[in-house]
Amino acid sequence: MKPFRTVSGIALPLDRVDVDTDQIIPKQFLKRIERTGYGDFLFCDWRNRSDGTPDPTFVLNRAEYQGAPILLAGRNFGCGSSREHAAWALSDFGIRAVVAPSFADIFQSNCFQNGLLPVILADAEVRTLMSRALQTPGHEVTVDLESCRVTDKKGFEASFEVDPFRRECLLKGLDDIDLTLRNVDRIRAYEEARGAAG
Amino acid sequence: MTTPHTLFEKVWDSHVVHREHGQPDLLYVDLHLVHEVTSPQAFEGLRVAGRPVRRPDRTVATVDHNVPTWSRSLPVRDEIARTQIEALRRNVAEFKIPFYDMDSPHQGIVHVIGPEMGYTRPGMTIVCGDSHTSTHGAFGALAFGIGTSQVEHVLATQCLSTPKPKTLLIDVKGALPTGVTAKDLILGIIGIIGVDGAQGYVIEYAGEAIRSLSMEGRMTVCNMSIEAGARAGMIAPDETTFSYVKGRPQAPQGKAFDAAVGLWRGLASDPGARYDRTVTIHAGDLAPTVTWGTNPGMVVPVTGKVPDPDELKSPDDREASRRALEYMGLQPGTPIKEIRLDRVFIGSCTNSRLEDLREAAKAVEGKHVHPSVRAMVVPGSTQVKLEAEREGLDKVFLDAGFEWRESGCSMCLGMNPDILGAGERCASTSNRNFEGRQGRGGRTHLVSPSMAAAAAVAGHFVDIREWSYGGNGR
Ligand code: SF4
Numbered sequence: 001m002k003p004f005r006t007v008s009g010i011a012l013p014l015d016r017v018d019v020d021t022d023q024i025i026p027k028q029f030l031k032r033i034e035r036t037g038y039g040d041f042l043f044c045d046w047r048n049r050s051d052g053t054p055d056p057t058f059v060l061n062r063a064e065y066q067g068a069p070i071l072l073a074g075r076n077f078g079c080g081s082s083r084e085h086a087a088w089a090l091s092d093f094g095i096r097a098v099v100a101p102s103f104a105d106i107f108q109s110n111c112f113q114n115g116l117l118p119v120i121l122a123d124a125e126v127r128t129l130m131s132r133a134l135q136t137p138g139h140e141v142t143v144d145l146e147s148c149r150v151t152d153k154k155g156f157e158a159s160f161e162v163d164p165f166r167r168e169c170l171l172k173g174l175d176d177i178d179l180t181l182r183n184v185d186r187i188r189a190y191e192e193a194r195g196a197a198g
Numbered sequence: 199m200t201t202p203h204t205l206f207e208k209v210w211d212s213h214v215v216h217r218e219h220g221q222p223d224l225l226y227v228d229l230h231l232v233h234e235v236t237s238p239q240a241f242e243g244l245r246v247a248g249r250p251v252r253r254p255d256r257t258v259a260t261v262d263h264n265v266p267t268w269s270r271s272l273p274v275r276d277e278i279a280r281t282q283i284e285a286l287r288r289n290v291a292e293f294k295i296p297f298y299d300m301d302s303p304h305q306g307i308v309h310v311i312g313p314e315m316g317y318t319r320p321g322m323t324i325v326c327g328d329s330h331t332s333t334h335g336a337f338g339a340l341a342f343g344i345g346t347s348q349v350e351h352v353l354a355t356q357c358l359s360t361p362k363p364k365t366l367l368i369d370v371k372g373a374l375p376t377g378v379t380a381k382d383l384i385l386g387i388i389g390i391i392g393v394d395g396a397q398g399y400v401i402e403y404a405g406e407a408i409r410s411l412s413m414e415g416r417m418t419v420c421n422m423s424i425e426a427g428a429r430a431g432m433i434a435p436d437e438t439t440f441s442y443v444k445g446r447p448q449a450p451q452g453k454a455f456d457a458a459v460g461l462w463r464g465l466a467s468d469p470g471a472r473y474d475r476t477v478t479i480h481a482g483d484l485a486p487t488v489t490w491g492t493n494p495g496m497v498v499p500v501t502g503k504v505p506d507p508d509e510l511k512s513p514d515d516r517e518a519s520r521r522a523l524e525y526m527g528l529q530p531g532t533p534i535k536e537i538r539l540d541r542v543f544i545g546s547c548t549n550s551r552l553e554d555l556r557e558a559a560k561a562v563e564g565k566h567v568h569p570s571v572r573a574m575v576v577p578g579s580t581q582v583k584l585e586a587e588r589e590g591l592d593k594v595f596l597d598a599g600f601e602w603r604e605s606g607c608s609m610c611l612g613m614n615p616d617i618l619g620a621g622e623r624c625a626s627t628s629n630r631n632f633e634g635r636q637g638r639g640g641r642t643h644l645v646s647p648s649m650a651a652a653a654a655v656a657g658h659f660v661d662i663r664e665w666s667y668g669g670n671g672r
Contacts, residue, residue, distance in 0.1 A: 016521075017514045018393055018493055022632040027613050031264065031278040033238035033285050035346075045634050050620060074514060076394035079427060079493075080632060081611075082329040083236065084345035102397060105429050106329060106343050109360070113347035163361060165221045176347070177249070180355045183216050183224055187252075187357055190215045190226055 002115045003173030007096040008142040010068035011152075013133035014059055017074035021107060024078065024086040038085055039092030064137030072130050073100040075123070078107025087114045097143040099150060101126050112166045113176065119143055119150060125158045132156070145171060202468030205434050206365050206400045209340040209465070213323045215357055222359045228322040230352050231308045232259035232295065234286040235613070236327030240350035241289040251293040252356045258317060259290050260298040262307045263613050267576050267603035270301055279614065293353075306579020306605045309333040309547040313417065314581055316446025320435035320462040325352055330547050330629065331430075332423040336416035337443070338435035338465050340400070343424065363400045363429040364474035370405035372481040377663035379557070380415030381549060381627070381646035383407065384422040385487040387479055389497035396428035399475065402467065403433050407481040413442040414553040421548045422629050425494040434466035486662050488534050489631045489644040491522035496631075498534060500649065500661045506530035525633055526641050527621065535659050537643070541624035542573035542654035543636070544600075546610035549627035549647045550578030555586050558627075558651035559594040564668055567599035568657030574601040574616070576608040600654070612637045625653040 029041040042060070049055050059065060071090065077100040078086060087110040090098065097117040111118045121129075132154065133139045141152045145167060151157050169176065180187075203211070216224040230253075237259070244251065251257060264279040266272065274280040283300070290297040298304045304311060309330055312318040318334045324341035325331060327349040334341035344358065352358055368391075374383060388395070401423050403416075411419065416433050423431030440459050443449045450458045485499035496519070498505065507519035507530065523530065528537070544550070544558050555577065567573045575595050577583035583605050586592055592602045609616040610628040618624055618640025627650050628635075631642040645653065652660045 017518050020493070020630075020632045022611075022630070022635055026634055026638070027611050030235050030613065031276075031282050033242070033282055035239045035242075045638055050639060076397065076427065079393060080329065080424075080630060082327060082343040082345055084239075084327075084347060087345070102394060104394070104427060105363075105397060106345060110345035110347065113345060163222070165359075176359070177247070177351050177354050180224060180351065180357055180359060183357075184355075186216045186224070187226070187355065191356075 001113070001173045001175060004096065004115050004117050004145055004170040006142065006144040006146065007069050009070060009140055010065055010138055011070045011072050011129060011133040011141040012059060012065045012068035013130045014071060014073045015130055015134065018076045018079055019073055020080035021078055021083050021086040022080055025083065025089040030083060030085055035088055036092060038089035039094070042089040042093045062137065067094065069094055069096040070141050070143060071095050071098045072126060072133055073098060075101040077103050079104040082106045084110045084113070087111050087116050091116050099126060099129065099143065112170065115170065115173070117143060117145060117170065119160050121150060121158050121160055128156060202471040204365055204467040204471040204473060205338060205402055205432055205465055206340060207471075209321055209323065209338070210362065212321070222361045224357050224359045225323060227325050227352050227356050227358055228256060229312070229317055229324045230257045231312055231324065231326035231331070232257060232349070233263055233308050233326070233328065234261045234282045235263045236346050237289065237349055238282060238285045239346050240327070240353060241293065243350040244293070244353055249354045251295065251353045254294045254296070256356060257295045257353070258312070259286060259295050260305055260308055260311060261286060261300055262305075263607045263611065265300055265604070265606040266614050267606045267608045267616060270604050276615070303580050303584070306581065307547045307550065307607055309421065310551060310578035310582065313337065313413070314446070314579055316443055316449030319443055319449060319458070320439060321465050325358065329424045330421050332428065333417050333421040333547055335420040335423065335430050335432040336413060337439055338432060338462065340430055340432065342430040364398055366396055366399035366401045366428070367473040367476040368401055368403050368479060369476060370403065370407040370479045370481050372406060373410065374407050374481045374484065377486055378484050379646040379648065380411055380418040382484055382487040383481070384419045385489065385494065385497045385644060386484045388422065388426045388495045389487070390479065391426055391477060393425060393493050393495040394427040396423065396426040399428055401426070401428045401431045402473070403431060408433055409436065412553060413438060414551045417551070418548055422494065425629055435462050486646065486649055488649070488659055490526065490528060490534070491519065492525055492631055492633050493522075494629065494631060494644060496522060500534050500659055502534055504528045504530055504532045504534070535661065538623070538658045539571055539625050539653055540622045541618060542571055542650050543576070543609045543624055543626040543628065544574070544647055544650050545576030545578065545608050546628035547578060547607070548629040550576060550582065552582050552585055554627065554647040555582065555591050558647040559591045560667060561648045561651035561662070561665060562598040562600070562655055563594050565598055565655045567654045571654050571657055573599065573654040574603055574609070576603045576616070577605045579605050598655070609636050611635060618642070625650045625659065
């Protein structure tokens with residue numbers, strides 16, 4: 001996994017609550033057997049009108065926000081299906097961090113597995129960033145995992161909490177499976193202790 | 199005296215392989231369910247790293263999400279879906295994983311076949327690359343959905359390191375009124391606590407109304423825990439649980455079963471056990487329920503009206519409701535019973551078990567689907583289908599003008615050819631009414647099986663408590 005330390009760039013304001021993974025990556029794109037190539041389909045049904053042409057008013061399609069590595073969203077981002085394709089699609093599109101007041105559990109865990117940082121800030125803090133990004137398209141934000149802070153050039157500064165273990169894994173780009181396999185003797189002992197009863 | 203523990207704590211603690219300060223617990227996984235959509239990348243990961251599957255004997259696979267439900271003898275026409283199904287076939291063969299393929303009598307939705315075959319048992323830890331794994335919590339198992347990277351992790355190690363969730367007790371006081379089902383109960387709960395109301399928690403459902411539910415009803419409740427944002431939902435096992443598990447092919451038999459029941463009896467939360475949060479629900483307040491919007495928390499009793507976004511307090515909620523109404527093509531103030539339907543779907547891991555089909559059949563027996571409605575029944579498993587056919591339920595549905603299909607996820611998420619057209623309105627027994635869930639532009643209303651069945655006949659929503667069962671209605 002690629003390590004995550006800090007990311008700076010345009011903030012993409014998706015001002016909606018309860019954004020579910022069916023919207024992030026609609027099911028018709030779940031039939032592929034690869035982990036890559038989902039970026040083009042990110043928010044497909046919101047990006048495109050029913051006749052298949054792009055909706056120029058949708059924030060992802062607006063020229064001023066192209067190349068944004070940071071997504072701002074409302075509470076409960078990533079609810080619904082466990083599809084990791086949602087995290088893959090965001091990553092593939094170029095998003096490195098998502099800032100929201102809260103995240104659905106499975107989505108959050110999927111992000112960490114893919115070097116995508118979910119950042120939880122207070123409602124009011126997200127609102128401030130959202131307003132700035134909406135009012136000044138192209139507004140830049142920095143998310144720093146080493147200091148656990150989000151800042152911008154207009155004096156915004158907020159700190160966030162992240163599970164220390166997950167932070168460590170992200171900073172170092174550690175592979176979870178390798179970490180667990182270091183405990184293989186303990187796993188075997190557990191299996192033996194439970195024996196037939198297990 | 200020892201400290202009292204909750205059901206969740208007992209199951210969690212007995213599965214900790216390793217605990218180290220500052221790290222999440224390493225948890226042992228008893229059963230890993232696998233399906234075609236969330237597994238191919240995980241198996242590929244194993245191959246690239248040269249890792250074997252640690253415990254193929256604790257892994258079970260089936261195909262459910264993509265499979266066509268018209269006929270099992272025809273080839274899968276959708277080429278990409280076929281690729282995915284074939285990928286799973288290759289993977290289970292290579293890694294020697296038990297597999298129920300499309301033509302197996304035990305094929306079905308992964309959350310229906312686990313319990314049905316006795317794989318799902320009290321006190322276990324169960325994971326699957328699917329959020330509705332919470333279904334299995336109905337047995338007093340700790341069961342939760344994981345992403346594909348974690349699927350790979352479990353395949354390789356049979357373990358998972360995951361932060362410990364908090365505990366939420368949902369105490370359902372009193373008995374459910376007549377005509378109010380497990381589906382209405384869970385929709386009601388989500389309406390009260392919200393779609394993120396249980397985020398970070400494992401829910402334990404308790405109380406009289408829960409105790410008197412069948413295993414099928416308990417599965418419906420636990421199934422939709424994820425719709426309230428919960429990591430899992432659990433119900434303490436009792437006699438209802440034990441008699442359901444008894445005699446199932448994968449369950450312990452004879453003396454071994456009795457011994458297991460002895461252990462399972464000890465799983466219930468101890469008196470005085472502490473939860474991080476408690477919510478009390480009064481079953482008597484609940485009514486047959488319909489969702490009006492684009493998430494499962496947007497619910498209203500069937501006797502109610504489409505709500506007015508302007509009456510909501512938070513600007514975020516007002517905006518979300520406005521968007522939902524626009525998507526759903528509904529006006530505030532419209533009585534729910536006046537909403538007309540184009541489609542009816544009875545199926546999904548929420549409501550596709552035998553009891554659900556019996557309830558639905560009862561409501562349509564001797565009647566006919568409304569001429570402007572297309573209605574289908576998709577059994578949750580091939581076993582459910584066969585059993586229903588033995589009881590003659592297929593005939594009841596077919597005579598009433600329903601389509602009677604092969605088992606699978608089908609129109610719950612429309613990855614196979616069963617989808618809604620843009621603007622089509624559907625009463626569905628599934629679990630998600632998200633935008634486009636059943637087909638782009640499709641409008642989903644979640645209801646119980648009997649409410650869906652009655653709506654198919656009437657052509658609009660009806661209050662099942664006023665339904666005239668049997669005979670000669672249209
Ligand atoms: S029936 Fe629907 S919710 Fe259940 S596993 Fe299948 S797609 Fe998921």
